[in-house]
Amino acid sequence: MTSARNLPQTRPSPASAGTGISGAAKTAGRSGKPPAPEIDRFRGQHLDLGERQIATELGRSNVTVDESESPLAWLARRRGRNGRALIEPYQFQAGERLRADFTCAHMMPRTTSNWESPILSGRRGGECAAEFTETMVATRQRVHQALDAAGPEFGGLLLDVCCFLKGLEDIERERGWPPRSAKVVLQLALDRLARHYGFAAQVRGPAYAPIRTWLAVGARFSVDGD
Numbered sequence: 001m002t003s004a005r006n007l008p009q010t011r012p013s014p015a016s017a018g019t020g021i022s023g024a025a026k027t028a029g030r031s032g033k034p035p036a037p038e039i040d041r042f043r044g045q046h047l048d049l050g051e052r053q054i055a056t057e058l059g060r061s062n063v064t065v066d067e068s069e070s071p072l073a074w075l076a077r078r079r080g081r082n083g084r085a086l087i088e089p090y091q092f093q094a095g096e097r098l099r100a101d102f103t104c105a106h107m108m109p110r111t112t113s114n115w116e117s118p119i120l121s122g123r124r125g126g127e128c129a130a131e132f133t134e135t136m137v138a139t140r141q142r143v144h145q146a147l148d149a150a151g152p153e154f155g156g157l158l159l160d161v162c163c164f165l166k167g168l169e170d171i172e173r174e175r176g177w178p179p180r181s182a183k184v185v186l187q188l189a190l191d192r193l194a195r196h197y198g199f200a201a202q203v204r205g206p207a208y209a210p211i212r213t214w215l216a217v218g219a220r221f222s223v224d225g226d
Helices: 023-031 071-077 089-104 134-150 152-163 168-175 182-197
Strands: 049-056 059-066
Touching: 071 089, 071 152, 089 134, 089 152, 089 182, 134 152, 134 182, 152 168, 152 182, 168 182
Parallel strands: none
Antiparallel strands: 049 059
16 A cells, blocks of 8 residues: 555646736737736726727737826816817827837836846946837937927927926926916917928928929920820
8 A cells, every 4th residue: 555655646748837917918828919908997096098000019909097197188188268178189199209209219207226147347327228128229310300300499309298298287396387287388289280291280291392203304295186
Protein backbone atom coordinates (compact mmCIF):
# COMPACT_ATOMS: atom_id res chain seq x y z
CA MET A 1 0.00 0.00 0.00
CA THR A 2 1.42 3.32 -1.02
CA SER A 3 1.79 5.80 1.80
CA ALA A 4 0.59 9.39 1.61
CA ARG A 5 4.16 10.62 1.77
CA ASN A 6 5.06 9.10 -1.59
CA LEU A 7 2.05 10.47 -3.49
CA PRO A 8 3.04 12.96 -6.21
CA GLN A 9 1.95 16.50 -5.55
CA THR A 10 0.63 18.69 -8.36
CA ARG A 11 2.23 22.12 -8.54
CA PRO A 12 1.26 25.03 -10.75
CA SER A 13 3.54 25.70 -13.66
CA PRO A 14 5.77 28.79 -13.48
CA ALA A 15 4.00 30.28 -16.49
CA SER A 16 0.62 30.31 -14.74
CA ALA A 17 1.72 30.84 -11.14
CA GLY A 18 1.50 34.38 -9.86
CA THR A 19 0.47 35.92 -13.14
CA GLY A 20 -3.04 36.97 -12.17
CA ILE A 21 -3.99 37.57 -15.81
CA SER A 22 -7.64 37.15 -16.64
CA GLY A 23 -8.89 35.21 -19.63
CA ALA A 24 -10.04 38.42 -21.33
CA ALA A 25 -6.60 39.95 -20.98
CA LYS A 26 -4.96 36.82 -22.44
CA THR A 27 -7.35 36.86 -25.37
CA ALA A 28 -6.69 40.56 -25.94
CA GLY A 29 -2.94 39.96 -25.78
CA ARG A 30 -3.11 37.22 -28.43
CA SER A 31 -5.26 39.38 -30.72
CA GLY A 32 -2.89 42.32 -30.45
CA LYS A 33 -5.55 44.67 -29.02
CA PRO A 34 -5.22 46.41 -25.63
CA PRO A 35 -7.58 45.05 -22.94
CA ALA A 36 -10.67 47.17 -22.34
CA PRO A 37 -10.81 48.84 -18.90
CA GLU A 38 -13.37 47.50 -16.46
CA ILE A 39 -15.56 50.34 -15.17
CA ASP A 40 -18.17 49.28 -12.64
CA ARG A 41 -21.40 51.11 -11.94
CA PHE A 42 -20.12 52.84 -8.81
CA ARG A 43 -17.13 54.29 -10.65
CA GLY A 44 -19.12 55.06 -13.78
CA GLN A 45 -21.62 57.25 -11.96
CA HIS A 46 -18.79 59.61 -11.01
CA LEU A 47 -17.46 59.87 -14.57
CA ASP A 48 -18.72 61.49 -17.73
CA LEU A 49 -18.03 58.61 -20.10
CA GLY A 50 -17.96 58.93 -23.86
CA GLU A 51 -16.64 57.14 -26.92
CA ARG A 52 -13.70 58.39 -28.99
CA GLN A 53 -11.82 57.01 -31.98
CA ILE A 54 -8.04 57.22 -31.83
CA ALA A 55 -5.22 56.18 -34.14
CA THR A 56 -2.95 53.39 -32.85
CA GLU A 57 -0.14 51.30 -34.30
CA LEU A 58 -2.73 48.65 -35.22
CA GLY A 59 -5.11 51.15 -36.84
CA ARG A 60 -8.04 53.20 -35.58
CA SER A 61 -9.69 51.98 -32.40
CA ASN A 62 -12.72 53.01 -30.31
CA VAL A 63 -11.89 53.85 -26.69
CA THR A 64 -13.86 54.96 -23.65
CA VAL A 65 -12.83 58.36 -22.28
CA ASP A 66 -13.85 60.61 -19.41
CA GLU A 67 -15.28 63.75 -21.00
CA SER A 68 -14.89 65.75 -17.77
CA GLU A 69 -11.13 65.10 -17.68
CA SER A 70 -10.25 67.80 -20.21
CA PRO A 71 -10.99 71.46 -19.38
CA LEU A 72 -11.48 72.07 -23.10
CA ALA A 73 -14.26 69.47 -23.26
CA TRP A 74 -15.96 71.18 -20.32
CA LEU A 75 -15.74 74.56 -22.04
CA ALA A 76 -17.00 73.13 -25.34
CA ARG A 77 -20.15 71.78 -23.65
CA ARG A 78 -20.96 74.93 -21.65
CA ARG A 79 -23.00 77.78 -23.09
CA GLY A 80 -22.53 81.48 -22.43
CA ARG A 81 -25.18 84.14 -21.97
CA ASN A 82 -25.46 84.52 -25.73
CA GLY A 83 -26.27 80.82 -26.13
CA ARG A 84 -22.98 79.98 -27.86
CA ALA A 85 -20.36 77.55 -26.60
CA LEU A 86 -17.52 79.01 -24.53
CA ILE A 87 -15.05 77.77 -27.16
CA GLU A 88 -15.70 77.04 -30.80
CA PRO A 89 -15.38 73.53 -32.28
CA TYR A 90 -12.27 74.46 -34.26
CA GLN A 91 -10.64 75.80 -31.08
CA PHE A 92 -11.46 72.58 -29.24
CA GLN A 93 -10.08 70.53 -32.14
CA ALA A 94 -6.81 72.49 -32.12
CA GLY A 95 -6.37 72.02 -28.37
CA GLU A 96 -7.09 68.30 -28.55
CA ARG A 97 -4.58 67.89 -31.36
CA LEU A 98 -1.88 69.53 -29.24
CA ARG A 99 -2.80 67.24 -26.36
CA ALA A 100 -2.65 64.14 -28.59
CA ASP A 101 0.82 65.05 -29.86
CA PHE A 102 2.00 65.87 -26.33
CA THR A 103 0.79 62.48 -25.07
CA CYS A 104 2.17 60.53 -28.03
CA ALA A 105 5.56 62.24 -27.59
CA HIS A 106 5.79 61.07 -23.93
CA MET A 107 6.58 64.61 -22.78
CA MET A 108 4.71 64.28 -19.50
CA PRO A 109 7.32 64.43 -16.69
CA ARG A 110 7.68 61.31 -14.57
CA THR A 111 6.53 61.42 -10.96
CA THR A 112 7.98 58.01 -9.98
CA SER A 113 11.03 55.95 -10.78
CA ASN A 114 11.41 54.29 -14.16
CA TRP A 115 11.59 50.49 -13.68
CA GLU A 116 11.08 49.60 -17.33
CA SER A 117 14.78 49.54 -18.28
CA PRO A 118 17.88 48.58 -16.28
CA ILE A 119 20.17 51.25 -14.90
CA LEU A 120 23.17 51.79 -17.11
CA SER A 121 26.58 52.94 -15.94
CA GLY A 122 27.18 56.61 -16.55
CA ARG A 123 23.48 57.32 -17.12
CA ARG A 124 22.07 60.23 -15.14
CA GLY A 125 18.29 59.97 -15.32
CA GLY A 126 16.11 60.74 -18.28
CA GLU A 127 15.55 58.53 -21.29
CA CYS A 128 18.33 57.29 -23.47
CA ALA A 129 18.33 58.10 -27.15
CA ALA A 130 17.64 54.47 -28.09
CA GLU A 131 14.21 54.63 -26.43
CA PHE A 132 12.99 57.42 -28.74
CA THR A 133 11.13 56.12 -31.75
CA GLU A 134 10.60 57.99 -34.98
CA THR A 135 6.99 58.65 -33.99
CA MET A 136 8.05 60.22 -30.70
CA VAL A 137 10.64 62.42 -32.40
CA ALA A 138 8.13 63.57 -35.03
CA THR A 139 5.43 64.36 -32.47
CA ARG A 140 7.88 66.28 -30.29
CA GLN A 141 8.83 68.37 -33.28
CA ARG A 142 5.15 69.08 -33.96
CA VAL A 143 4.60 70.13 -30.34
CA HIS A 144 7.56 72.53 -30.43
CA GLN A 145 6.41 73.97 -33.76
CA ALA A 146 2.90 74.54 -32.43
CA LEU A 147 4.15 76.25 -29.27
CA ASP A 148 6.53 78.42 -31.29
CA ALA A 149 3.65 79.45 -33.53
CA ALA A 150 1.54 80.34 -30.49
CA GLY A 151 4.32 82.50 -29.09
CA PRO A 152 5.79 82.76 -25.59
CA GLU A 153 2.77 84.72 -24.31
CA PHE A 154 0.37 81.83 -25.07
CA GLY A 155 2.61 78.74 -25.06
CA GLY A 156 2.62 78.26 -21.29
CA LEU A 157 -1.15 78.66 -21.04
CA LEU A 158 -1.75 76.08 -23.79
CA LEU A 159 0.52 73.59 -22.03
CA ASP A 160 -1.27 74.06 -18.70
CA VAL A 161 -4.80 73.74 -20.08
CA CYS A 162 -4.47 71.37 -23.05
CA CYS A 163 -1.65 69.11 -21.85
CA PHE A 164 -1.52 69.29 -18.03
CA LEU A 165 -5.33 69.66 -17.80
CA LYS A 166 -5.31 72.53 -15.32
CA GLY A 167 -8.56 74.32 -14.59
CA LEU A 168 -9.02 77.98 -15.42
CA GLU A 169 -9.57 78.92 -11.78
CA ASP A 170 -6.27 77.27 -10.82
CA ILE A 171 -4.46 79.16 -13.58
CA GLU A 172 -5.95 82.48 -12.48
CA ARG A 173 -4.91 81.82 -8.90
CA GLU A 174 -1.36 80.74 -9.81
CA ARG A 175 -0.74 83.68 -12.15
CA GLY A 176 -2.60 86.30 -10.17
CA TRP A 177 -5.05 87.06 -12.99
CA PRO A 178 -8.47 88.64 -12.41
CA PRO A 179 -11.44 86.24 -12.20
CA ARG A 180 -12.84 85.00 -15.54
CA SER A 181 -9.89 86.47 -17.43
CA ALA A 182 -8.25 83.12 -18.26
CA LYS A 183 -11.15 82.22 -20.54
CA VAL A 184 -10.55 85.28 -22.73
CA VAL A 185 -6.80 84.67 -22.93
CA LEU A 186 -7.38 80.99 -23.68
CA GLN A 187 -9.66 81.85 -26.59
CA LEU A 188 -6.95 84.06 -28.09
CA ALA A 189 -4.36 81.30 -27.58
CA LEU A 190 -6.59 78.68 -29.19
CA ASP A 191 -7.21 81.00 -32.14
CA ARG A 192 -3.50 81.26 -32.79
CA LEU A 193 -3.03 77.52 -32.34
CA ALA A 194 -5.90 76.78 -34.73
CA ARG A 195 -4.38 79.12 -37.30
CA HIS A 196 -1.14 77.14 -37.09
CA TYR A 197 -3.00 73.84 -37.69
CA GLY A 198 -5.09 75.34 -40.47
CA PHE A 199 -8.41 75.15 -38.60
CA ALA A 200 -11.01 77.89 -39.02
CA ALA A 201 -14.65 78.54 -38.23
CA GLN A 202 -15.49 78.65 -41.95
CA VAL A 203 -13.88 76.79 -44.80
CA ARG A 204 -12.65 79.18 -47.47
CA GLY A 205 -11.06 78.12 -50.71
CA PRO A 206 -9.19 80.20 -53.27
CA ALA A 207 -11.29 82.55 -55.37
CA TYR A 208 -9.58 81.33 -58.52
CA ALA A 209 -7.77 78.05 -58.94
CA PRO A 210 -5.59 77.55 -62.04
CA ILE A 211 -6.31 74.52 -64.20
CA ARG A 212 -3.63 71.86 -63.86
CA THR A 213 -2.91 69.79 -66.97
CA TRP A 214 -0.35 67.31 -68.28
CA LEU A 215 0.24 69.25 -71.52
CA ALA A 216 3.73 69.80 -72.81
CA VAL A 217 5.45 73.15 -72.42
CA GLY A 218 3.90 75.64 -74.83
CA ALA A 219 0.93 73.43 -75.78
CA ARG A 220 -2.66 74.47 -75.27
CA PHE A 221 -6.16 73.04 -75.49
CA SER A 222 -7.85 73.20 -78.88
CA VAL A 223 -11.51 72.81 -79.78
CA ASP A 224 -12.63 71.25 -83.08
CA GLY A 225 -13.37 73.93 -85.63
CA ASP A 226 -10.84 76.49 -84.34
